[in-house]
Amino acid sequence: MPKTKIRAVAATGNLSTGFREESLVRAVEQGADFVGCDAGTTDSGPYYLGSGKPRGPREGVKRNLRLILREALRAGIPVIVGSAGHAGGRPHLEWTLDIIRELAREHDWHFKLAAIDSEIEKDVLADAFNRGEITPLFPAPPLDDRAIRHAERFVAMMGIEPIQQALTAGAQVIIGGRCSDVAIYASLPVLKEIPKSVAFHAGKTLECGAASAAQRLYPDCMAAEMDQDGFTVEPPNAAIRCTPQSVAAHALYENADPYRLVESGGVLDTTDSKYEAVGERAVRVTGSRFTPSKKYTVRLEGATLVGYRSIVIAGIRDPLVLRQLDSFLSTLRTVIERKVSDSLKLSADAYTLNFRVYGRNGTLGDLEPLSEEGHEVGLIIDVVAATQSLASDIIPIASHTGLHHPIAEHEGLISNLAYPFSPGGIDAGPVYSFCINHAWELNDPCKPFAMKMEVL
């Protein structure tokens, strides 16, 4: 017999960001069918996916998981965490599972734990590519067999089906690798026969936690009750409220299209959705539509190692240097390239040398329309080379040359760069780039996503 109402609680918008304990306790006390949390995003760039490192802090994530598990276990309801460890790859998943196991030991908690892997082996991806199952989205980096083999790591973004499989297998705590934000919250409701049009829109609203509230004070929980016709969203924290405006406006955030959200298996259309106030703090949403797609596709993400970065940060305040900064940097570049070629035997195309000039166009680069001159600039000399050692060697050549690069107005040896630190050079580690923006057509929505069950 299908449940008529399902109440979902989102602990917060991102697992590393926190929430108020009282809000989560209240949310679950008010009656919840599960607690979800999104643990990842591509917002922070390709570093986490490329390196396999999670984004912490570990103690913060552990605190948040502890509270989520405590409340859910007490209420006897499932926990669903998606995009574990920030990038949702295998090392990120393992890092999260470690924390879960640690918590279970420390608190003597016992439950069935499902881990859903979303990392895709390069061989598997190359085969799929050669069979024509992978198509580019727009815009997409060029992809071929070589690019696939050259990459560090790929993940596929799971939809609701792998999570539903874990729920059906009796898992109480489900930790997923890379996962659609919406799928974290829509999986259980759809399993309980809530229409996808309702569950997916509710999921989209919940996935940022308290961000759909009118004036989010700090990251916090959100709750939504779904039924056959719509959902009602209300923050458990009495100090904040949702308004029809805030909930509708939040649908715009980070979406290229205000009305159409493409998910695995279909498109959520909110063109005719209605947002009505319920009391002072809740909003009822109805009228959303879901159109199933003919083909089932999952989004692919991947990162490739591009090189290693070293930087120098320095201030320039001399107005005579500043008034000729473009030619200063241009001639400086020529001298650096010559010296790097002479001493390191590297040609200019073997590394990138980027002058980032804050106070001019550091933020917008060549899109900067303004040319207002300030009294100082912050210069970052940014070098990316094939190895960290090379980048570290180029930087002192670049910075020392810049330090004493002459201008005609001052006769004598000058020092142009005000370094805030000693040493001036900072090794910034490996640099990655996103190497794929493609969709993979699947016959079976669960096949790429291996599930492992553990009884803790």
Added chain:
Amino acid sequence: MRELWQFTKLIRSKNAGPFELTFDIMFKNRDSLDDVMRREVLTPKVIAQLYRVDVKHVKFFVVEQLLAVKISIPRRVFSGDVRDTDIYGGQFHSPLVRLAVKD
């Protein structure tokens, strides 16, 4: 002469994934939206020029019930690429803030 921000409650940009940028411009009231749109201050062509993208790749929506304009464009430099200047895409809206709204 006035500037766009004086007509709005919010102007922001953010990544919609690493390959696309999306801008949200929320107007104070109906008159503000109408004033700005009537003067063609914000159009796909203006965006295409400011951000150096093909005008046919500019997605432009007027969201009436929110008194908002949403614009989405492909990122010419993907998030995290070596030449990127803004990983999150959060400051790309800045040239729009003081767009002239002529009387």
